Amino acid sequence: MQRWPCKHPWKMDGSGCALYFFPDIALPPSPTCVMRMNIAVIIVLVVSALIAWKIYDMAARPMPPSMLYPLVPPTAEAPEFRDTVPSEAFFREGFAKNGLAGQWDFFRTQLRPEIQMLVEPANESSFLPGQSKIGGQPDLPAGMAWFTEGNGNHLSFIAQINLAEVRSLDTTGQLPSTGILYFFYSTEYTGGYDILDKDKFRVYYYDGDSSSLLRTHFPYDLGEYSRYKPCRLRFRPSVSLPDRDLDYVSARLNGEESRNYYDVTKNYYTGTNKLLGHSDNIQNPMELECEMVTHGIYLGEPSGFNDPRLNEMKKNSRDWILLFQLDSNDEAGMMWGDAGMLYFWIKKEDLRQKKFDRCWMISQCG
Known part of the structure; x- marks a missing residue:
């Protein structure tokens, strides 16, 4: 029986592979033709899968700031501090005018240098990698995951401080001269009065x-209210005096002197975003609270102060110093409770050894 080729034989890459027909019966393609067809299909599928994977990988991978944003230098125009800068001379004059001249020699020794911060709203694209900021998106080391609470919820990024920017202002040399300090805080308001609050903040x-x-993007599950607006920081040196409610301060002052001391130390804008110095307390002094909570004493109720170790802890509380104080900043959309503040504390020896994971955080509000 004669076989008739179809009018337009099907050929692959010139191999002569063709589909022939009997007048009424179609013959299948040869095994060689089928194999080559299968290979072609497999190649197409593999290439398509590789392209899809590459697109997904590029979308999921954090990109360096130089690719995400045009890196432009900070604007040359910057707002000025418009308030009184506390200094030793400022406080000495205040003591003399308020009947505290006899106390000056002691309190002069209690002055602590601090680094105040001025907050200025800014675009994310205006920050160089690692530049100091409040709010916005952090510049994390490659491969580092966003910090979370123990339950897996993501913490809010609140600040990164490039220590090289403040090196010349750290007159006591307490801070490392290089590196970056990152601060994260829980979107669930916590006072820091329970050792179980340890996962509600992070200092790295x-x-x-x-x-x-x-520059690391916000986690997808971090609510808008937990994503703070980026603000540039400007720094200036200052000094501060301890709160009048600290035991060693109140023991030296009578009633009238205590009121006058308060007027001298609080009757000026203190620059409530700052590094180091004495804390600007809204409520009680926190040094003893840090010592007690980190020893497992719950301070959510007054009974915690009945602990038999209290006297020893009062002595050790002098080891705690303020590392970072962050106010409720409208510019960044930050509100801590009722116009409160966050206070990050660290022991002197831990600061010297750069053990920032041992910090403790307490929040206060009016």
Whole structure:
């Protein structure tokens, strides 16, 4: 029986592979033709899968700030501090005018240098990698995950401080001269009066290669109210005196002197965003609270102060110093309770050894 080729034989890459027909019966393609067809299909599927994976990988991977944003230097125009800068001379004059001249020699020794911060709203694109900021998106080391609470909820990023920017203002040399301090805080308001609050904040110190920093996007499950607006920081040196409610302060002052001391130390704008110095308390002094809570004493009720270790802890509380104080900043959309503040504390020896994971945080509000 004669076989008739179809009018337009099907050929693959010139191999002569054709589909022939009997007058009424179609013959299947040869095994060689089928194999080559299958190989072609497999190649198409593999290439498509590789392209899809590459697109997904590029979308999911954090990109360096130089690719995400045009890196432009900070604006040359910057707002000025418009309030009184506390200094030793400022306080000495205040003591003399308020009947406290006899106390000056002691309190002069209690002055602490601090670094105040002026907050200025800014666009995310205006920040260089690792530049100090409040709010916005952090510049984390490559491969580092966003910090979370123990339950897996993401913490809010609140600040990163490039210590090289404040090195010349740290007159006591307490801070590392290089590196970046990162501060994260829970969207669930916590006072810091329970050791179980340890996962509600995080202080992280990085002193590695700045070229590995990546501007990290907000986690998808972090609510809008937990994403703070970026603000640039300007720094200035200042000094501060201790709160009048601290035991060693109140023991030296009678009633009238205590009121006058309050007027001298609080009757000026203190620059409530700051590093180091004495804390600007809204409520009680916090040094003893830090010592007690980190020893497992719950301070959510007054009975915690009945602990038999109290006297020893009062002595040790002098080891705690303020590391970072952050106010409720409208510019960044930050509100801590009822116009409160966050206070990050650290022991002197832990600061010297750069053990920032041992910090403790307490929040206060009016």
